[in-house]
Amino acid sequence: MLSYRHAFHAGNFADVLKHSALSLVLDYMTRKEKGFCYIDSHSGAGMYQLTDEYAQKTGEYKDGIAKIINDDEAPESLKPYLSLISSLNLNSDLNVYPGSPGIAKAFVRRQDSSHLFELHPTDIQHLEDFCQRWRKVFVKQSDGYQGVLGLLPPPSRRGVVLIDPPYELKEDYQKAVNTIIKAYTKFATGTYILWYPVVKRELIDQMSESFTESSIKNLLQVEFCLENDTDEYGMTGSGLFIVNPPWQLSQQLEEILPYIKTKLGCKESSYTLKQLIAE
Numbered sequence: 001m002l003s004y005r006h007a008f009h010a011g012n013f014a015d016v017l018k019h020s021a022l023s024l025v026l027d028y029m030t031r032k033e034k035g036f037c038y039i040d041s042h043s044g045a046g047m048y049q050l051t052d053e054y055a056q057k058t059g060e061y062k063d064g065i066a067k068i069i070n071d072d073e074a075p076e077s078l079k080p081y082l083s084l085i086s087s088l089n090l091n092s093d094l095n096v097y098p099g100s101p102g103i104a105k106a107f108v109r110r111q112d113s114s115h116l117f118e119l120h121p122t123d124i125q126h127l128e129d130f131c132q133r134w135r136k137v138f139v140k141q142s143d144g145y146q147g148v149l150g151l152l153p154p155p156s157r158r159g160v161v162l163i164d165p166p167y168e169l170k171e172d173y174q175k176a177v178n179t180i181i182k183a184y185t186k187f188a189t190g191t192y193i194l195w196y197p198v199v200k201r202e203l204i205d206q207m208s209e210s211f212t213e214s215s216i217k218n219l220l221q222v223e224f225c226l227e228n229d230t231d232e233y234g235m236t237g238s239g240l241f242i243v244n245p246p247w248q249l250s251q252q253l254e255e256i257l258p259y260i261k262t263k264l265g266c267k268e269s270s271y272t273l274k275q276l277i278a279e
């Protein structure tokens with residue numbers, strides 16, 4: 001099943017949390033001269049036009065990135081993410097928004113390599129076009145879960161893996177966790193970021209349980225919910241599991257979460273940040 005298109009959702013409140021955390025992780029990785037490997041299991045199109053029919057149909061970015069892009073009071077920790085988005089848009093306009101490959105492209109250096117997986121026939125075409133003048137990038141139209149496992153450990157022994165499935169299938173929840181658990185046995189020092197939607201709380205609880213029963217150490221969980229959990233259909237929030245986060249990340253997220261709650265949320269909105277598994 002491949003009906004999910006991220007173009008409808010680019011720049012929404014969930015992307016703000018996911019991409020600001022990804023920016024902080026990648027920014028941290030570039031502080032050492034030694035190269036690293038970025039692996040994106042579910043890449044999407046790479047870059048999105050917010051003026052196109054998809055983004056305009058849902059208008060989700062208007063309740064996400066649009067609310068903070070020109071805010072002078074944004075906390076320091078959001079700056080790597082916000083300056084990147086601003087650099088892609090002229091004169092305080094907001095016409096384009098990067099997907100995770102677009103975020104990565106802004107951080108990687110000559111010594112870093114990137115591996116991007118995407119299955120959708122249209123999005124893989126957009127992704128290939130987007131990557132045309134990017135050196136040391138490898139784009140593949142194949143399954144990202146298997147792709148991640150095939151690349152680990154990276155020769156540089158420094159790596160960031162983003163796993164961001166569409167969750168169209170219920171099995172994605174467990175498959176994503178199992179992929180990280182397996183990947184960790186091959187490369188225990190890598191940083192793994194797993195995005196999840198808050199749709200059914202039990203599914204997230206099962207993910208947490210599988211992680212805590214695994215051999216994984218040092219796992220941070222961050223979540224921002226617009227509304228309380230509900231039995232009705234629809235995403236009320238989203239979160240990230242981050243294995244081996246950079247040491248300052250938790251502190252930086254503590255700065256970002258109350259800010260996005262104020263700017264993007266309402267009275268019911270909430271956030272959590274916890275070290276689910278100790279170092």
Ligand SMILES: C[S@@+](CC[C@H](N)C(=O)[O-])C[C@H]1O[C@@H](n2cnc3c(N)ncnc32)[C@H](O)[C@@H]1O
Binds near residue numbers: 002005042046098145
């Ligand atoms: C949530 S979107 C990715 C968004 C992107 N990571 C970002 O942050 O901009 C999920 C993408 O995964 C793709 N996809 C679905 N199953 C896949 C699989 N098994 N392997 C690789 N890509 C897959 C979908 O076509 C979709 O474009």
